[in-house]
Amino acid sequence: MASIRLSLQAALATNYLALRGSDEAQRILDTTVVAYQKALYLTKKRYQGGAAPISDVDEAETQLENAKTMAADMRLQRAQLEHAIAVLVGEIPSNFSLAPAKSPRVFLAIAPNLPSTILDRRPDIVAAESRVIAANANIGVARAAFFPVIDLTGSGGFQSRSLSNLISKPSLFWSLGPLSLLSLTQPVAEVTLFDGGRLRGLLNQAKAQYFETVATYRQTVLTAFQEVEDNLVAINQLDKEYQSQKAAARAAKRAWDQELYRYKGGLVTFLQVVVVENAALQSKISLVNIYTRRQIASIQLIKALGGGALELGKKGAAIDKGKK
CATH class of the missing domain: 1.10.287 (Helix Hairpins)
Structure with a gap:
């Protein structure tokens, strides 16, 4: 959710x-x-x-x-x-x-020097980690049943339920926490003599599920780091692109003004004016697109970090100062 x-x-x-x-x-x-x-x-x-x-x-x-x-x-x-x-x-x-x-063009910025542990807030990492913990607990449950606590009675016997009854309903078996299962004292002999290795199979299954969840967790974390790195690189590069494109847009505007002035004086053809005008228009549109992409990269970085970590970038505000 x-x-x-x-x-x-x-x-x-x-x-x-x-x-x-x-x-x-x-x-x-x-x-x-x-x-x-x-x-x-x-x-x-x-x-x-x-x-x-x-x-x-x-x-x-x-x-x-x-x-x-x-x-x-x-x-x-x-x-x-x-x-x-x-x-x-x-x-x-x-x-x-x-x-x-x-x-106004004020860049979104991420609070500096954030620890990598901030990724623990990501819902997908939290969910994957919870599955690992749950799978590990399942192994604990299986081991607790395999090596039960044995209580000797005064008569020299074992005080316990039938292990077969305990695991006759696997869903109930796996829903029991380690503490509740440990409270059920089970004789070791019943495991080998009456269960035919079924409990060992359940333990192996739990191990397999655990390693699977660990692999998924590891991949989830690696993907999270990739998403963070991708958007950090995007922000850095788009900042540079924005500065270059802003200079290009200003130069194109000056060239347009000059060509239009020369055309009015009969010094150039209108085709030359058209070429310069189109270049100026594309420069302006490209500047807007780069700025928008940079803002979206910041949003994607915030998402990759699990939300939050946002502050208004003073540097970004100073870069543009509301100019077009």
Whole structure:
């Protein structure tokens, strides 16, 4: 149950961050559509004045329609993310909505110097560990029955129940804890003389189940460490990518401004402007995508750690300072 709850919480956070990323991408695309509409208007005026060929008009119109298509597709993605969030919070998608919001770019960060023992909070590790403990207890139960405590009576006999009656119901046998079973004094002779090795078989079965649970536990722990490492690497690399892409987006914006200025002066063709404009748009969208992926990697790391361990990253806030 705890594992399901953690997965649902992580899915909700992931979808919400993706939705806010789509909001930012939508604003970029909507602004771009407006800019391309102005560019088309300018190009038509230049064509009508004989300063530009008809091919420039076609290029401007193609660019505008492509941007409109991208904007429409982004609206579709947002609607689907909104529907996914609705389901996760138990709402009917048609009755649920989240208004677009502009959020400052503050990176999610994990509290530093966390001990690896924090993984003990993971529901899957807790469950696997519990199965190991239970299987180990089963071996203890079997050994307690195999080597019972023998109480001698004053008459020199054994005071006990029939061992065969004790294990006639295996489900009851395995449900008995070691302490309760130890309280049942069993003569060793009954094991070999009357049970035909059945109890030894139960012990071997318990051992096999124990080693199986140990192997599962070990694999669960290794998988947990892999998930933590994967997301730590992702966060580290995406931080670097974000810085590089932010510089690229700024450079692309400067290049776009320069090319548009040169086009107005008749120094370059509109095709050259289109190439630079598209590069600038892709740089902006890529920056949003990297930021969103970085946030989602933080959520996945929190999930891999079993939940919690979250703090607002002061470094992340300083990196962006709310700038686009």
